[in-house]
Amino acid sequence: MTEIQKKLFELQDIEYRNFQAKLIPVLSSDSVIGVRTPELKALAKIYAKELESSENLRFFLSDLPHKYFDENQLHAFILCEIKDFETCIKKVEEFLPFVDNWATCDQLSPKVFARNKSLLLPYVYKWLDSEQTYSIRFAIAILMRHFLEKSAQDKKSGFCPEYLKKVASLCRPHIKNADDNYYINMMISWYFATALAKEWDFTYDFLKNKNELNDWCFRKTIQKAKESYRVSPGQKELLQRLLSREEE
Numbered sequence: 001m002t003e004i005q006k007k008l009f010e011l012q013d014i015e016y017r018n019f020q021a022k023l024i025p026v027l028s029s030d031s032v033i034g035v036r037t038p039e040l041k042a043l044a045k046i047y048a049k050e051l052e053s054s055e056n057l058r059f060f061l062s063d064l065p066h067k068y069f070d071e072n073q074l075h076a077f078i079l080c081e082i083k084d085f086e087t088c089i090k091k092v093e094e095f096l097p098f099v100d101n102w103a104t105c106d107q108l109s110p111k112v113f114a115r116n117k118s119l120l121l122p123y124v125y126k127w128l129d130s131e132q133t134y135s136i137r138f139a140i141a142i143l144m145r146h147f148l149e150k151s152a153q154d155k156k157s158g159f160c161p162e163y164l165k166k167v168a169s170l171c172r173p174h175i176k177n178a179d180d181n182y183y184i185n186m187m188i189s190w191y192f193a194t195a196l197a198k199e200w201d202f203t204y205d206f207l208k209n210k211n212e213l214n215d216w217c218f219r220k221t222i223q224k225a226k227e228s229y230r231v232s233p234g235q236k237e238l239l240q241r242l243l244s245r246e247e248e
Contacts, residue, residue: 004060007043008070011035024069024101033070037107040070044077051078061091065098072099076108085116089123096127099134102183106141117146117158128166133180137187140167144191148198161202167191168212189217193224196239197231204235208242219243 001009017034021027051057057078066072075095082088088110099105113120120142127139148159167188172181192213195203207213213221222239225231231239 002060003056004071004074005068008033008035008068008074011039011043020069020103024103026101027069031067031069033068035070035073037073040073041077044074045081047074048078048081051082062094064095065100069101069104072101072104073107076104079108080110082110083112085112085119088112089120093123096135096138097132099138101134102137102186105134105137105183108138109141109145113142113146120146128170133183136170136184140170140184140187140191143167144187144194148195159199159202161206164192164195164203164206165212168206168217171212171214171217173214185214185217186220188213189220189224192217192221193228193231196221196225196235197228200231200235204238204242 011033013034013036015034016036017032018029020034021029021032024032047054047057051061060071061075061078066075076099079088079091079095082091092108092110095108099108124139124142124147127135127142130136130139143163147163170184171188172184192203192207196207207218207221222243225239226236
């Protein structure tokens with residue numbers, strides 16, 4: 001067992017492990033140690049500061065795939081703390097093919113990305129065209145977090161309506177128990193629900209006039225938007241009418 005694995009087992013919470021394992025059914029319960037997220041984040045901040053000087057840490061980041069879910073979580077949180085964009089993006093590209101669950105995918109949100117949107121966008125397009133489930137999910141999440149803030153003339157730093165079409169094109173046939181399809185479709189729905197909250201005019205018109213979402217994503221988008229406090233009652237009524245029209 002590596003030193004980092006030993007440290008993670010020192011922080012193990014059995015009840016939390018059992019709880020986590022139920023939330024991530026694609027993983028074997030034996031692969032979950034059960035370290036709580038605040039403790040992983042605290043550890044990651046310490047490790048990130050030691051990255052340049054620690055051979056053990058450099059080995060940990062390169063020793064892929066990891067054996068435990070908690071190692072993947074720790075890995076993601078370390079990458080979130082890297083301050084240099086080029087270093088961070090290189091490490092993300094190395095790690096992303098080994099991400100095997102929604103939780104690690106969604107926790108991987110490097111802080112440096114927000115300050116380097118124009119440099120980030122070409123990578124987002126590459127990940128969107130990937131054949132790997134969690135690379136696609138990650139790319140959609142990046143568009144949702146960093147490219148829905150405000151409309152902008154500069155397509156590399158702000159929202160652009162073409163992103164809606166690109167994300168919609170990623171819809172998968174929604175087949176029961178098809179996990180890969182589910183995790184992509186759910187992120188697509190989350191993206192569109194957030195887009196309705198932040199870029200209502202473009203997104204509502206897209207759903208109304210150019211609905212390229214499959215039926216499951218369309219319904220899930222409206223459900224999530226109607227649950228959002230950022231979507232007004234009037235907007236929710238319009239969405240309900242849109243849904244009713246589709247049901248006719």
